[in-house]
Structure formats: structure tokens, C-alpha cells
Amino acid sequence: MTTTEAYGARAQEYADLLGTIEAMAPQDRLCIESWxxxxxxxxxxxxxxxxxxxxxxxxxxxxxRGIDPVPEFVEIARRSHPGVGYDVGSFAELTGGSLRTAHAGSWGGVLAWYSLIHLEPGELPDVLAQLRAALRPAGSLLLGIFDGRRQESFAHAVAPAWLWPAETMAQLLEDAGFDVVSLERREDPGARPHAALIAERR
Ligand SMILES: C[S@@+](CC[C@H](N)C(=O)[O-])C[C@H]1O[C@@H](n2cnc3c(N)ncnc32)[C@H](O)[C@@H]1O
Known part of the structure; x- marks a missing residue:
């Protein structure tokens, strides 16, 4: 089963558990709001x-505006937030194909909050290049990831995912043409270590 199929099968369950702003950690709200x-x-x-x-x-x-490759998520998002725009699509489609919107190449900010975690490490350089190309010059990317001592996969509740040493992710961002301007780590009781990175398109 692909990651998209795995999320599709559990989209409503995920939304019921984690699909409201009230269910989010206050520190994450602060991080995303201030970014x-x-x-x-x-x-x-x-x-x-x-x-x-x-x-x-x-x-x-x-x-x-939101995009996600899982049609079930997009349907839930549109139903729950009728005034907001959502499209079905993946990172690979950001700068071409059906997702090529008026903003392609001119987004001021891209939020990728825990959405890179299921990618194989070898896929990251191309995906970061897509995210960079989606941004305007000096545009800002905010990543939320699971922080790990080593780069290793683990059995995430929905689909296999990866822990990333935040410094390794920062280096990949630099290599992809970003300047990393902020790297924050946090450990909450009972949760996997978290890292948030802000990077600007060089
Ligand atoms: C852990 S969830 C995070 C969802 C949301 N950002 C949040 O904070 O609740 C991972 C999300 O990444 C999306 N995703 C996985 N692969 C993707 C890809 N190639 N392009 C875009 N999104 C992807 C999944 O469909 C899923 O919605």
C-alpha cells in the first residue's frame, strides 16, 4: 500500500484525532503563526x-491554500473549511502539471508540516528543489520533522516514516539553495523529538 493509499484509508480517523487547531500543541501554533x-x-x-x-x-x-495528494483529505478539508482553497496534488506537481496555479514560483511561504516525513531520503533533494522553485526569491519554507540522532525509518501509525537529524536536514536545505535561518528542537513528554526549520530561498 502506498503512503497516499494508507492515508486515504484512514483520512477520517486522522481528521477526527488531529484535524483541528485545538488538537495542536500550543508551541506548534506559536511557531507557525510567528513564521x-x-x-x-x-x-x-x-x-x-x-x-x-x-x-x-x-x-x-x-x-x-492547501494541497495534498490524498483525495479523501482534500474532500474533508473542503467540507470543513468551505471558504479556503484546497487542491489534490503532491510536491512533484507544484511547479508543473495541474497544480501550476497563478502562484507557482511566487509563493511567499511554503509550510511543509510533517509532510516530508514519509519520503525516502533519496527523494529529498528533488522535492526540496520543487519547493524552492515554488517560492519567490527570498520566500520562506517552514518544515516540521521528527528529529532523530540518526537518519532511520520507523513504523509511523499510518505509513513508514523517517527520523532526521535536524542538522542533516539543514545541510540538505543549504545544498538545495536555501539559507537556513532558524532551527528549533523540542521534546514533549510521550512524543517523538520534534524539530522545526525555517529556510529562505537563496
Ligand atoms: C503526518 S501528515 C501531516 C498532515 C498535516 N500537514 C498536519 O500537520 O496534520 C503527512 C501528510 O503528508 C502528505 N504527503 C505525503 N506524501 C506527500 C507528497 N509526496 N506530496 C505532498 N504531500 C504528501 C500526506 O498525504 C499527509 O497529509
Missing amino acids: ALAVEGPILDAGCGPGHWTAHLAALGHEA
Whole structure:
């Protein structure tokens, strides 16, 4: 089963458990809200799942749109947040194909909150290049990832995922043409270590 199929089969369950802003850690809200305040221009929530972060950013007054490759998620997002725009699509389609919107190449910010975690490490350079190409010059990318001592896969509840040493991810971002401007780590009781990286298109 692919990652998309695995999420599709459990989309409503995921949305019921994790698809509201109230279910999110206050520190994550602060991180995403303060990042968005500094972004100039429209924000793309790439791998938006049930769309709660997109809708939250829109409610705060940002121009925000979500994409996700799982049609079931996009349907839930559209139903739950009728005033917000969502499209079915993956990172690979960001700068071409059906997702080539008026904003392709000119997003002020891209949020990839835990949406890179299921990619094989070898896929990251191409995907980061896509994310970079989706951004305007000096546009900002915010990544949320599971932080690990080593790069290793683990049995995530929905589909296999990867732990990334945050420094390794930072180096990949630099190699892909970003300047990493912030790297924060956090360990919450009972949760896997978390890291958030902000990187600007060089
Ligand atoms: C752990 S969920 C995170 C969802 C949402 N960002 C959140 O914070 O709740 C991972 C998301 O990444 C999406 N995803 C997986 N592979 C993707 C790809 N190649 N392109 C875009 N999104 C992808 C999944 O469909 C899923 O919605």
C-alpha cells in the first residue's frame, strides 16, 4: 500500500484525532503563526492533510491554500473549511502539471508540516528543489520533522516514516539553495523529538 493509499484509508480517523487547531500543541501554533507573520505574500500548505493549518492561517488573515495528494483529505478539508482553497496534488506537481496555479514560483511561504516525513531520503533533494522553485526569491519554507540522532525509518501509525537529524536536514536545505535561518528542537513528554526549520530561498 502506498503512503497516499494508507492515508486515504484512514483520512477520517486522522481528521477526527488531529484535524483541528485545538488538537495542536500550543508551541506548534506559536511557531507557525510567528513564521507566517514574517512571510510576505501567499502561503502554500504543502501536504496539508485535513487542512486545519491552512484554515488557521486563512482565519488569521493570510492568503493560504492547501494541497495534498490524498483525495479523501482534500474532500474533508473542503467540507470543513468551505471558504479556503484546497487542491489534490503532491510536491512533484507544484511547479508543473495541474497544480501550476497563478502562484507557482511566487509563493511567499511554503509550510511543509510533517509532510516530508514519509519520503525516502533519496527523494529529498528533488522535492526540496520543487519547493524552492515554488517560492519567490527570498520566500520562506517552514518544515516540521521528527528529529532523530540518526537518519532511520520507523513504523509511523499510518505509513513508514523517517527520523532526521535536524542538522542533516539543514545541510540538505543549504545544498538545495536555501539559507537556513532558524532551527528549533523540542521534546514533549510521550512524543517523538520534534524539530522545526525555517529556510529562505537563496
Ligand atoms: C503526518 S501528515 C501531516 C498532515 C498535516 N500537514 C498536519 O500537520 O496534520 C503527512 C501528510 O503528508 C502528505 N504527503 C505525503 N506524501 C506527500 C507528497 N509526496 N506530496 C505532498 N504531500 C504528501 C500526506 O498525504 C499527509 O497529509
